[in-house]
Amino acid sequence: MDVSDLIDPLNPAQREAVTAPQGHALVLAGAGSGKTRVLTHRAAWLVRVEGATPWNLLAVTFTNKAAAEMRARIESLLGINGSGLWVGTFHGLSHRLLRLHWQEAGLPQGFQILDSEDQRRLVKRVMRDLEVDENRWPVRQLQGFINARKDAGERAEDLDSADPYSGEMARVYAAYEQACRSAGVVDFAELMLRTVEMLQNHLELLGHYRRRFRHVLVDEFQDTNGIQYEWLKLLAGPESDVFIVGDDDQSIYGWRGARVENLERFRKDYSHTRVLRLEQNYRSTRTILDAANTLIARNSDRLGKKLWTEGEAGEPIALYAAFNEQDEARFVVERLMAMVEEQGLARSDVAILYRSNAQSRTFEEALMARRIPYRVYGGLRFFERAEIKDALAYLRLLANRDDSAALERIINTPTRGIGNRTVETLRLTARDQGVSLWAAARELVSRPGGLPARAGNALRAFVELIDGLDRETADAALADRIETVITRTGLRGHLGKDGSDRAQDKLENLDELITAAGNFEQDNTAEAEMDPLTAFLAHAALEAGEGQAGAWEDCVQLMTLHSAKGLEFPVVFLAGLEEGLFPHRMSVEEPGRLEEERRLAYVGITRARQRLLITYAERRRLHGRDDFAIASRFIRELPPALVDEVRARFSVTGPDAAGSGLGESPATQAEFGLGERVQHSRFGEGVVLDCEGNGPNARIQVNFNDAGTKWLVAAYANLERI
């Protein structure tokens, strides 16, 4: 058997990992050391050399993107393709198990999945029913609490109900679970927890999967949380070999319960684990790697790795101190244009990375102004848009009338005369009789005098609308079904009346939804045993869909540092390195959280292959508020010798030098930084707020104590620094 294609592309350390004898293995793999390659080649090795079948493999990661790539690479190495291969995300695979064994899991066959927003709304609903004070107990906090408990594998009844603080939260948790149960919905964390409980309670199922999954492979193991660890321990039985890959320096999901300690725990729990290290980096220049190593060395409690490269030193890291976020975007876009035009770089070779999604806007505007194609990953995703979720809520109701969360969302969207008063009556009736809102609606509609005439008619029309839609479209293709729903419910007409651009966008999104459903039904022949509507709704919740669909043009890539993990680009712009933004102000107090921010910076730096450019803005508008900022501590933590500061300050050239075209006379040159105090002959003292342009054409905005805010042509303003 010729396995040279599996082995030849590997270095000795990688080869050792891929060809390791049977048994457990922990691969500590630094950034850019080829860990995904090792994982996929290991999977192929097990089948082609060790006699396993694809059926014996279970391969897990965290993000849909990573899972898709892993699947594609394994399939290509094995020359197979099909859904028999269990490769996916923790949540996706759990979902698959729960669909297959819904009865054992105690779920209705058509259970639906709540995304974070759905979950928050439901928690809020429950809190109102329980009359919990939302000022004392913020909804988000309760939502976070519930998820944290689930991520740790704890149910409401496991909590201490005597303690007044956690007792109150446990009460909400319990009521929320009850609401989910009666509506037949599960949240993300529940997918994991329910799967674990199902396997614990059904040993015949557990035995079946343990016998099947002889080889369990896990990528990004440092991101596993408590319940995911339990999940793996269950599915990987005593006869199974577990092969895990991870990097403690890239652990950036602590906020959602990830435990780096799971790496160490694994070594203890799985005896005779072979520990391997991949320390040679094939991705970045020596400069970039040195910078990353120096930065991450400040963190404590590392498992310890020394990344090295045989590559070139490469160019220094560029640092640009922008005046504000517009200037930052201008710098980035001009630089990337120059690189694309002069060096023939593809636009898709360039990534702009930032800490928070809100930062994408300024870059989008700057790119759009210059007609440069770009693609934003993450942010508000397709299936999370309000109009899409409205349409999906109707579909959820068609699939399951008891889905009260879905019903509440659309019972009066678009408005059809069912106001708060009527809905409140519905809730009371539902609560009294212990039934869903839908059942309560049916009951009230059929009971004479149950509601005032006007409300009763409106509600009856709604009930008939839903039942009618169901009857008429039950056998239709998914896309036609959605088309009918959008039209008949009045969603389209409602938006059509509004002539605004935003409404137009929403209409286009609804059309896009119909197209997406059509494509989905065509491609998704694999899980034929699942009802197409249910499958589509699950797809919408689990893979919310990326920002913009299509346009596989050559695009500049914009994304958060979190979504950049696992990717690499020849050129990386790391933007917004300011104290308060990155590291985020919420994370600077606690050392542990600050270290996670530093790991995030490490992830960002190590995405770059050739060129790394770092920017920050001295002044940034956030939440409508202007704030001065100082450079991130992470900039100071880089070795100064590796950093080339482009120009931190704004320079103004005098009119004489500009007019004559001769050399600039130092005497007429001045430099100003934002926030600096200046003196003007007529307006008196003021503070520099903003700058625009450069050299003789530069304009400068000054807020004078007495004369107010003015824009001045800097060359003629004769400002003096004080």
Place this chain on the structure above:
DNA sequence: TATAGATGTTTTTTT
């Protein structure tokens, strides 16, 4: 009950 306008809240990252 519907709507416009006021008021208050974001505080980050994702399945």
Place this chain on the structure above:
DNA sequence: AACATCTATA
């Protein structure tokens, strides 16, 4: 700035 939620008014 953008959005959700509340309030006053028709």
